[in-house]
């Protein structure tokens with residue numbers, strides 16, 4: 186989703202993008218996590234089919250891109 190991609194880029198302006206392999210490893214952990222929500226939901230934005238972390242509220246496909254991002258439950262770094 187362009188809005189979450191833009192937010193992630195601004196928040197992580199000083200961060201590197203991790204390799205595709207690491208992105209996939211992170212996503213595979215998120216996909217088995219009970220804190221994953223299948224549809225993105227905030228007060229202002231709802232988007233079906235965009236996975237979200239229930240704890241940090243980030244879009245998962247955007248969150249896993251950045252080297253500075255961390256799982257709030259320390260399931261990946």
Ligand code: SF4
Nearest residue numbers: 215218220221238256
């Ligand atoms: S970022 Fe961490 S807590 Fe959030 S869905 Fe992924 S594994 Fe779960």
